[in-house]
Amino acid sequence: MTLKIEDLSVSFPTGLVLDGVSFSLDRGEVVGMTGSSGAGKSIVAEALVGALPPDAIRAGRITVDGAPLVPRTIALAPQRLDALDPLAQVGRQLERFARLADRSMDVLAVLAGVGLPARTARLYPHELSGGMARRVLLATALATGADWIVADEPTVGLDDAASRRILSLLADLAASGHGVIVISHDLIGLAKIAARVVILRQGRHVETASASVFTGPGADLREEFSRALWQAQLAPASPC
Numbered sequence: 001m002t003l004k005i006e007d008l009s010v011s012f013p014t015g016l017v018l019d020g021v022s023f024s025l026d027r028g029e030v031v032g033m034t035g036s037s038g039a040g041k042s043i044v045a046e047a048l049v050g051a052l053p054p055d056a057i058r059a060g061r062i063t064v065d066g067a068p069l070v071p072r073t074i075a076l077a078p079q080r081l082d083a084l085d086p087l088a089q090v091g092r093q094l095e096r097f098a099r100l101a102d103r104s105m106d107v108l109a110v111l112a113g114v115g116l117p118a119r120t121a122r123l124y125p126h127e128l129s130g131g132m133a134r135r136v137l138l139a140t141a142l143a144t145g146a147d148w149i150v151a152d153e154p155t156v157g158l159d160d161a162a163s164r165r166i167l168s169l170l171a172d173l174a175a176s177g178h179g180v181i182v183i184s185h186d187l188i189g190l191a192k193i194a195a196r197v198v199i200l201r202q203g204r205h206v207e208t209a210s211a212s213v214f215t216g217p218g219a220d221l222r223e224e225f226s227r228a229l230w231q232a233q234l235a236p237a238s239p240c
């Protein structure tokens with residue numbers, strides 16, 4: 001199955017924020033999305049899962065094998081930890097997500113699917129480590145039974161080792177048959193797990209680069225902006 005995004009544009013009364021984004025992915029694949037801050041990455045995610053603000057106007061086509069994408073077949077693992085209800089145990093929250101998608105699921109199986117032990121079901125969000133909370137956010141998307149998962153900044157705030165484990169989990173979700181879109185500023189991490197990386201700048205789709213071009217100085221990247229983005233990540237951080 002192929003999810004195809006064609007000419008996706010989004011505008012608000014204040015103006016156009018996304019202009020002509022096109023890319024596709026198959027189930028079993030990871031596609032990365034990166035770009036400068038405010039480039040429109042979260043807007044793409046919201047458009048895909050049908051969660052744009054009410055004053056947004058969307059244009060373009062989102063299809064699966066030629067038919068319009070069915071909303072409940074795609075789910076967002078949100079960026080913000082406050083998407084979790086601070087007053088509800090993790091297990092209860094996963095059940096809520098499943099109910100919203102009109103399905104029943106096995107909480108412990110969903111937790112195991114994101115590498116979390118059964119006891120996590122009884123924990124409240126404030127009892128989770130950063131890495132566990134990121135996994136629970138992914139679990140909220142999996143609890144819906146969606147085929148397509150959009151993970152918005154799933155490694156933000158994590159150290160290198162925890163980030164690597166989350167990226168490897170996302171690759172595993174694709175290997176188990178999901179189509180996974182990962183939004184991240186960590187281009188080095190994305191290049192390790194994604195087949196392609198969609199690069200956005202100020203609402204424009206700069207290019208979709210195959211992961212294999214993220215080597216050395218990135219000479220095979222088509223656009224200057226993409227090369228600059230890649231090289232900025234390779235450069236050692238300047239001492240404070």
Ligand SMILES: Nc1ncnc2c1ncn2[C@@H]1O[C@H](COP(=O)(O)OP(=O)(O)OP(=O)(O)O)[C@@H](O)[C@H]1O
Nearest residue numbers: 012014017035036037038039040041042043044053
């Ligand atoms: N409700 C809204 N009304 C008007 N403009 C908005 C609204 N939501 C987002 N925008 C604008 O859309 C643009 C893209 O925002 P978006 O959050 O998608 O960027 P992003 O690439 O995810 O950024 P970051 O990497 O910082 O999270 C920004 O210019 C933002 O100000």
